[in-house]
Amino acid sequence: MGRFRSGAGLLGAYVPRDSVVHRAPAGLKLAALAVVSVAVLLVRSWSGVGALAVLVLAVAVASRVGPRALLVQLRPLVWLVPAVLALQWWAHGPARAAVLSARLVLLVALAALVVLTTRTTEVLTAIEHGARPLRVVGVRPERVALVLALAIRSVPVLAALADDVHDAQRARGHERDLRAFAVPLVVGTLRRADALGDALRARGVDD
Amino acid sequence: MSLLRRTNVVPDAGTGAGAGHDGAPGAAVPLTVRLDDVHVRLGERDVLRGIDLELAEHRVGVVGANGSGKSTLARLLNGLVVPTRGQVAVGGLDTRTQGAAVRRLVGFVFTDPDAQIVMPTVAEDVAYSLRPRRGEPGLPEAERAAVVHAALVERGLAGHADHPAHLLSGGQKQLLAITSVLVTRPRLLVADEPTTLLDLRNARAIGRLLGSVEQQVVVVTHDLDVLDGYDRVLVVDDGRVVADDEPAPALAFYRRLMGA
Ligand SMILES: Nc1ncnc2c1ncn2[C@@H]1O[C@H](COP(=O)(O)OP(=O)(O)OP(=O)(O)O)[C@@H](O)[C@H]1O
Ligand SMILES: [Mg+2]
Numbered sequence: 001m002g003r004f005r006s007g008a009g010l011l012g013a014y015v016p017r018d019s020v021v022h023r024a025p026a027g028l029k030l031a032a033l034a035v036v037s038v039a040v041l042l043v044r045s046w047s048g049v050g051a052l053a054v055l056v057l058a059v060a061v062a063s064r065v066g067p068r069a070l071l072v073q074l075r076p077l078v079w080l081v082p083a084v085l086a087l088q089w090w091a092h093g094p095a096r097a098a099v100l101s102a103r104l105v106l107l108v109a110l111a112a113l114v115v116l117t118t119r120t121t122e123v124l125t126a127i128e129h130g131a132r133p134l135r136v137v138g139v140r141p142e143r144v145a146l147v148l149a150l151a152i153r154s155v156p157v158l159a160a161l162a163d164d165v166h167d168a169q170r171a172r173g174h175e176r177d178l179r180a181f182a183v184p185l186v187v188g189t190l191r192r193a194d195a196l197g198d199a200l201r202a203r204g205v206d207d
Numbered sequence: 208m209s210l211l212r213r214t215n216v217v218p219d220a221g222t223g224a225g226a227g228h229d230g231a232p233g234a235a236v237p238l239t240v241r242l243d244d245v246h247v248r249l250g251e252r253d254v255l256r257g258i259d260l261e262l263a264e265h266r267v268g269v270v271g272a273n274g275s276g277k278s279t280l281a282r283l284l285n286g287l288v289v290p291t292r293g294q295v296a297v298g299g300l301d302t303r304t305q306g307a308a309v310r311r312l313v314g315f316v317f318t319d320p321d322a323q324i325v326m327p328t329v330a331e332d333v334a335y336s337l338r339p340r341r342g343e344p345g346l347p348e349a350e351r352a353a354v355v356h357a358a359l360v361e362r363g364l365a366g367h368a369d370h371p372a373h374l375l376s377g378g379q380k381q382l383l384a385i386t387s388v389l390v391t392r393p394r395l396l397v398a399d400e401p402t403t404l405l406d407l408r409n410a411r412a413i414g415r416l417l418g419s420v421e422q423q424v425v426v427v428t429h430d431l432d433v434l435d436g437y438d439r440v441l442v443v444d445d446g447r448v449v450a451d452d453e454p455a456p457a458l459a460f461y462r463r464l465m466g467a
Contacts (some may be wrong), residue, residue: 011219016369027259120328121326121331121334146325149335150325153324153327153372156346156371156373157373193251195322197321197325198317199317201287202287202310202314202315203387204311204340206307207307207311207341
């Protein structure tokens with residue numbers, strides 16, 4: 001796994017289980033995510049953070065995805081949290097730094113729980129439904145959903161391309177030449193976009 | 208989830224799609240592809256220069272040098288490319304004016320499955336093929352899931368249903384791309400170098416799959432083993448069909464042409 005490719009782990013992270021959290025409608029989960037996230041952003045007290053932590057933990061247990069899957073999702077925080085903690089400690093003292101860091105972890109854990117228990121298609125369908133009112137201004141909801149799906153699908157594909165380009169440059173001795181990296185990456189990306197357009201047309205997206 | 212149910216997935220475009228085409232649904236009646244004096248100009252280049260063909264065989268192969276126009280010929284068959292001059296008709300439907308109907312009859316498999324898989328996970332990509340289309344009621348959710356599952360089982364991909372597509376091997380990705388095309392039950396399957404990116408084992412497997420599906424198949428390939436048992440092989444050179452015969456004589460001609 002190359003350095004870009006491995007970064008694509010967040011996507012398609014769905015863990016199939018039979019749980020109430022999995023069965024809950026995607027739209028409801030997204031709405032709940034929004035509401036609880038706002039709550040997380042608003043609380044300042046330890047008791048508030050504690051209550052939300054209990055809530056997140058309860059959802060995590062109910063989802064039956066297991067601690068490993070959840071920890072994988074939290075892994076990017078290994079770098080972020082110490083940095084934030086240090087900065088806040090320096091600026092506002094230890095108490096506020098701890099609360100802020102805890103809120104950060106809660107936010108990511110909440111989003112992770114939605115990602116782990118919801119198929120991308122369900123998210124997209126929910127967004128498609130949510131975008132329906134925009135029809136009056138000419139938005140095509142199914143197109144909105146398709147674009148999002150393509151964006152998600154493209155991340156690992158382009159990450160793999162970036163790895164290949166990086167390896168090719170290294171093999172030719174251009175270890176840190178940004179232009180030698182960017183040009184083939186952009187060209188490759190455009191070529192792929194072209195091919196994807198053809199594939200979508202072949203699969204009847206315009207029909 | 209019987210086979211009969213699955214025929215409802217995409218109603219045969221033979222029903223009410225216009226006059227003068229092959230009509231009767233079912234794989235028994237071959238779909239006729241007709242190219243009439245087809246010229247294609249892309250940019251400054253005459254990529255195809257006067258092609259006249261009638262294809263109704265079960266298995267047709269297309270070979271030729273790089274840049275000879277094979278991909279362009281393949282893309283004509285589902286309306287991805289329309290002729291600059293002349294006419295292409297698939298089952299009596301003009302690809303220029305009835306492209307949408309043509310694409311329901313013709314499934315297309317590309318070289319690079321990464322460009323063709325549009326959804327993040329395996330089952331979702333197959334399900335995408337079954338989305339409701341304009342002017343048609345979609346399948347009920349449960350039925351759609353059942354059709355997807357059956358298709359994945361048939362291709363040995365059921366164990367990967369919820370896996371991200373990017374974690375599949377190259378061979379599995381191509382298998383998924385083909386599954387997503389076949390699930391709409393096209394009458395004709397066109398494949399442009401479907402085995403080029405695969406190792407020998409996967410290339411064999413995909414080649415065998417293309418040789419065994421009930422659909423009519425037109426495959427462009429540099430992998431001549433794929434054409435084993437085919438009914439007809441076209442040799443394209445510099446925008447023209449220069450040989451059109453059974454595989455053995457056509458491939459012998461091609462080898463001589465390439466100086467091999
Ligand atoms: N959009 C375009 N504009 C201009 N020229 C093009 C375009 N697309 C293809 N061509 C040219 O048309 C010619 C035929 O292309 P085509 O892709 O059909 O060849 P091919 O037989 O499939 O080749 P290969 O075996 O390399 O895939 C090539 O010389 C190519 O450079
Ligand atoms: Mg080609």
